[in-house]
Amino acid sequence: MMTMRRGFSLAEVLVTCSLLALILGLLAELVSEYAAATNFGAAKDQATASLEFTIAQLRSDIEASVEILPPAGTQLKLRRVHFVPSSFIPPHATEVPAAPVPPIPLRFRPVTPPATWEPWPDTQLVEVTYKLEPSGLWRGVDSPSSSFPSGRSLLGAAVRGLQVESVSVQGLVSLRLSVEEAKGNVRSLNTYCCRMVDHP
Amino acid sequence: MKRRAFMVMLVMLLSLLLFVMGMGFLGKRSAQYSGAISRMKAAQARALAQAGLEDARVKLEKDLFFPPPGDRDQTLFSYTEEVKDDAGAIVGYYTVTLDSRYRHAPDPPDESYPSVILVEAIGSLGADSQRPDAVVHLKMEVDLDDGKRNVAGRDPIPPSQPLRVTNYSEE
Numbered sequence: 001m002m003t004m005r006r007g008f009s010l011a012e013v014l015v016t017c018s019l020l021a022l023i024l025g026l027l028a029e030l031v032s033e034y035a036a037a038t039n040f041g042a043a044k045d046q047a048t049a050s051l052e053f054t055i056a057q058l059r060s061d062i063e064a065s066v067e068i069l070p071p072a073g074t075q076l077k078l079r080r081v082h083f084v085p086s087s088f089i090p091p092h093a094t095e096v097p098a099a100p101v102p103p104i105p106l107r108f109r110p111v112t113p114p115a116t117w118e119p120w121p122d123t124q125l126v127e128v129t130y131k132l133e134p135s136g137l138w139r140g141v142d143s144p145s146s147s148f149p150s151g152r153s154l155l156g157a158a159v160r161g162l163q164v165e166s167v168s169v170q171g172l173v174s175l176r177l178s179v180e181e182a183k184g185n186v187r188s189l190n191t192y193c194c195r196m197v198d199h200p
Numbered sequence: 201m202k203r204r205a206f207m208v209m210l211v212m213l214l215s216l217l218l219f220v221m222g223m224g225f226l227g228k229r230s231a232q233y234s235g236a237i238s239r240m241k242a243a244q245a246r247a248l249a250q251a252g253l254e255d256a257r258v259k260l261e262k263d264l265f266f267p268p269p270g271d272r273d274q275t276l277f278s279y280t281e282e283v284k285d286d287a288g289a290i291v292g293y294y295t296v297t298l299d300s301r302y303r304h305a306p307d308p309p310d311e312s313y314p315s316v317i318l319v320e321a322i323g324s325l326g327a328d329s330q331r332p333d334a335v336v337h338l339k340m341e342v343d344l345d346d347g348k349r350n351v352a353g354r355d356p357i358p359p360s361q362p363l364r365v366t367n368y369s370e371e
Contacts, residue, residue: 031221038228045232052239060370081367119316119341119366196340198364 040182047158047181054137054156054177055191061128062173062193066120068166076130076164076173081120082148120199124148130155132162160186171195238334241325245292245334246370248283248323252294253338255281256319260342261363267298267317275301280329290327296320303344315344316366337371 008016058076062068065078127142137159140152161178171194178188259266267277278297285291299318320339324332343366 027218034225038225041232042228045235049235049239063370064368081369119343196365196368198366 043182047179047187050156050158051177051179051189054159055175055189057139057155058130058175059193061130062171063196065128065171065195066125066197066199068171068173068195070166073164074132074162076162077127079125079127081124082126082143126150130162130164132159137162161188167192171197171199241334242336245323245325245332245336246338248292248294248325249321249336249338250323251283252281252296252321252323253319253340255294256296256298256321257340257342257363257365260317260344267300275299292323292325292327292332293329295322295324297322317342317344339367339369339371340365341367 061078061080065080067079069077069079123145125144126148129140129142131138131140135154136157137155138152139155141148141150143150156179158179158181159177160180161176163174163176165174165176166172167174173193173195174190175193176188176190178186180186270277276297276299278295280293280295282293283291297320299320302316302318318339318341320337323336323338325335326333343364
């Protein structure tokens with residue numbers, strides 16, 4: 001006599017459900033831990049990117065500075081020439097126009113050099129201030145001229161500490177930055193930046 | 201008898217769920233890795249540009265005929281050098297452009313005239329110069345004065361310092 005099976009027996013269903021529940025439970029735990037690790041890694045990456053951006057800006061300003069004012073703990077103040085982006089000619093160049101010679105490309109035209117050259121005119125020098133506040137590290141630009149933008153911008157929201165120390169009179173500066181990678185996890189970074197401009 | 205293959209559907213749905221979750225995690229990881237790599241490449245390109253500036257600075261200090269005089273009206277001189285690693289593989293290039301339009305060499309020499317050269321270095325990472333992995337621009341102004349000139353009433357530079365950087369900027 002042929003037996004017709006219409007489903008699973010109770011034991012089969014119980015074993016299957018138990019195994020499924022076990023696998024799903026393990027999987028959920030794995031996914032949860034992996035998600036936590038990924039989120040932690042993402043937070044660290046974000047903090048590192050913020051730190052790198054902050055250091056790049058700090059380094060750019062320090063290298064271009066003509067004068068680094070005495071550092072005061074969590075504040076850095078310096079003066080630098082404001083450059084126009086993507087312009088090879090510095091703003092303080094008083095170029096004398098060449099005689100019109102149309103067939104020759106502009107870049108090959110002879111130019112009479114200026115009779116005077118002031119590399120650091122007061123009107124082109126901006127004062128840059130880095131200040132640590134509870135919301136993060138702020139960069140402020142104070143310009144004497146209305147043609148350059150003055151203002152403040154939040155540079156690194158994850159930055160929780162800034163310690164500036166002048167190492168040498170030639171312009172070597174020690175920077176100690178602390179950044180909050182995750183909740184309550186703060187990492188510190190020490191670096192040195194040097195002024196590249198030979199300012200008397 | 202009509203059999204319903206609900207287990208097959210369940211397994212397929214579960215597999216799809218796992219696949220989507222796995223792809224999501226992998227995608228997130230991929231973005232993190234590519235971000236880290238791009239930051240590393242930018243640092244390498246910056247080092248190449250710095251090497252270019254340093255190369256130009258040393259040549260200006262050591263070579264009296266650098267940049268080569270060339271034509272009387274030529275104000276730009278540019279060169280590109282490739283940088284290799286220890287194994288001989290090309291790491292990247294730096295292109296240096298020297299702009300002598302503000303350099304003045306009056307005859308006889310006049311100390312009241314500036315002698316400024318604008319130097320721009322472009323660091324390009326990667327063996328293919330047409331499609332670099334990262335590019336960084338650095339600029340500096342170099343005063344070739346021999347130190348006897350007094351800039352706008354400031355103290356003269358010591359004669360032992362033949363060259364000085366009057367401005368430096370990164371784009």
